Amino acid sequence: MRKTLSVLLTAAMATSMLVACGSSSTQATTTAAAPAETKAAETQAATTAAPAETVAEVTEAAKAAEANGETITVGFAQVGHESDWRTASTNSVQSALSKENGIDLQFVDCDNDSAAQLEAVRNFIQQGVDYIVIDPIVSTGWDTVLTEADDAGIPVIVIDRTIDDSDKYVSWVGSEFTNEGLAAGAWLKAYVADKGISEVNALVISGTTGSSAQIGRSNGFDKYVEEEKWNKIDEQTGDFTQEGGQKVMESYLKSYEGKFNVVVCQNDNEAFGAIDAMKAAGVSYGVDGDVIVISFDACTAGLQKVLAGEINADFQCNPLQGPDCLNIIKKLEAGETVDQKTFMAEPWYVAEDKLKDIAYTNNSGKEVTEPLVVVDQAVVDAAY
Numbered sequence: 001m002r003k004t005l006s007v008l009l010t011a012a013m014a015t016s017m018l019v020a021c022g023s024s025s026t027q028a029t030t031t032a033a034a035p036a037e038t039k040a041a042e043t044q045a046a047t048t049a050a051p052a053e054t055v056a057e058v059t060e061a062a063k064a065a066e067a068n069g070e071t072i073t074v075g076f077a078q079v080g081h082e083s084d085w086r087t088a089s090t091n092s093v094q095s096a097l098s099k100e101n102g103i104d105l106q107f108v109d110c111d112n113d114s115a116a117q118l119e120a121v122r123n124f125i126q127q128g129v130d131y132i133v134i135d136p137i138v139s140t141g142w143d144t145v146l147t148e149a150d151d152a153g154i155p156v157i158v159i160d161r162t163i164d165d166s167d168k169y170v171s172w173v174g175s176e177f178t179n180e181g182l183a184a185g186a187w188l189k190a191y192v193a194d195k196g197i198s199e200v201n202a203l204v205i206s207g208t209t210g211s212s213a214q215i216g217r218s219n220g221f222d223k224y225v226e227e228e229k230w231n232k233i234d235e236q237t238g239d240f241t242q243e244g245g246q247k248v249m250e251s252y253l254k255s256y257e258g259k260f261n262v263v264v265c266q267n268d269n270e271a272f273g274a275i276d277a278m279k280a281a282g283v284s285y286g287v288d289g290d291v292i293v294i295s296f297d298a299c300t301a302g303l304q305k306v307l308a309g310e311i312n313a314d315f316q317c318n319p320l321q322g323p324d325c326l327n328i329i330k331k332l333e334a335g336e337t338v339d340q341k342t343f344m345a346e347p348w349y350v351a352e353d354k355l356k357d358i359a360y361t362n363n364s365g366k367e368v369t370e371p372l373v374v375v376d377q378a379v380v381d382a383a384y
């Protein structure tokens, strides 16, 4: 019965999956950032519904399967609810791994607590779910529990952040965080050259320490700090939250006011907090301000701040991984092989129409030239 259901589901999802998969890249490197239109297509892809008749057919099959206790059960151990990015990620997974698509999703919000996340995964193993999806808060500490899942014969799918101390998972879908950091460094180098700014005195508000998103973004940007001999004054974590970003900036302002001209916030919510703190202290920032603001994620509210000139550049991290995740489960159900890694396609956004693109050596050692997308209202409207 699960097989019959799976065939129907595969047919029903074909339309949206084809579009959604087109937005991701399964190659080892992201060669070019997608233009703004791709973003619109991605956003649309995430909400594209299968044709009504097929949906009805699938819903019937799903109901029948559920009545027979044959729904595919998936446990999802989500990081938490710390940011706009996270909300979009949760929505994307919940709408793809839905009852209508034949899936009974057990969702656990781990509230940024690594121990709670390990416990959630162990509970899923005990329940004997069919699949486990993990967005790992931190990249290490996974070997034992993934061995337990493997021993229980439960396939694990990792989304977003990476697991770096175990290979006992079937597939990963997410972003190349080091490239995001490298792109930020390459952009800053070109931007200060264009503006005739000779000294870079940077403060970094990093994400959750030990998360692969933090590690990659820090490593990528640090390569430019070293090469360009920039002065990185300090790096403190804001835990990917607005409150954290604000607190770190308030303390930076006490120690370094007047001494920095760049702040790198490792996500939009931290940037919102840092901006509030600078505003309250009367420090000018953004386009034409004294402090250049760099951010990551490019959620709707983040891009609104780019449009308003409050954030100078925002490096997208795409959270719409639900459709890819469903696709992986469908393939596994059908006995097909799945890609080990799927990279999301991600554009880089800027406030000013000055630099057209950036060239840098990406994390795979490849020379790439990627466009910079100037944010307008249409870009904001198409964001997640």
Ligand code: GYE
Pocket (backbone or CB within 6 Å): 082, 083, 084, 085, 086, 160, 161, 213, 240, 266, 267, 268, 269, 296, 297, 317
């Ligand atoms: O950048 C941040 C979120 O893991 C890529 O986590 C994700 C990061 C994202 O809290 O906003």
